[in-house]
Amino acid sequence: MVALSQLGIELGPLLAGFGIAGVIIGFALQDTLSNFASGMMILIYRPYDVGDLINAAGVTGRVSHMSLVSTTIKTMDNQRLIIPNNKIWGDTINNITAEHQRRVDMTFGIGYSDNIEHAEAILKSIVEAHPKVQALPAPTIKLHLLGESSVDFIVRPWAKPEDYWEVYWDITREVKMRFDAEGISIPFPQRDVHIYQTTK
Structure with missing residues (x-):
């Protein structure tokens, strides 16, 4: 920043541009960061695992894949649904197969x-x-x-x-x-x- 100032470049518009770009990028990544944070919580607390039959985000099915941003569920009628993790973590999670009875x-x-x-x-x-x-x-x-x-x-x-x-x-x-x-x-x-x- 000092070097640019010495070259005579106005830093005010440049900083304003960076600020606007940061706000735009922040809004664009808001859902992704929320899914990432929810994915971290799911991986830490493990309310379900691959192979479990769950009811979450209004969907009932068996977990076939988990990542930091989404969970893939195969429904009972063999549909594959990819659900963002923030939809799951922000709702009630019913792990149907967690208990043996x-x-x-x-x-x-x-x-x-x-x-x-x-x-x-x-x-x-x-x-x-x-x-x-x-x-x-x-x-x-x-x-x-x-x-x-x-x-x-x-x-x-x-x-x-x-x-x-x-x-x-x-x-x-x-x-x-x-x-x-x-x-x-x-x-x-x-x-x-x-x-x-x-x-x-």
């Missing part, structure tokens, strides 16, 4: 005229018979709610994360088949409409 939450309703003990015994036998339902923790099968149109049971077995949907679908299918075979109704919402006719 996952609770499967289901609700089944029966009619008010159906036998509660019979329905509860059927649900218990279905859950205990499934090979991928874990014995510990013990499954929860309880009468939960007296709804408008049904008596609702909660059924909550435990399974490995990779077996979650298989257990959910198998039990749901078996409950429908067993309820039909045992004469237990699965009600749907109903309304009683009363029509009154008046004469003038």
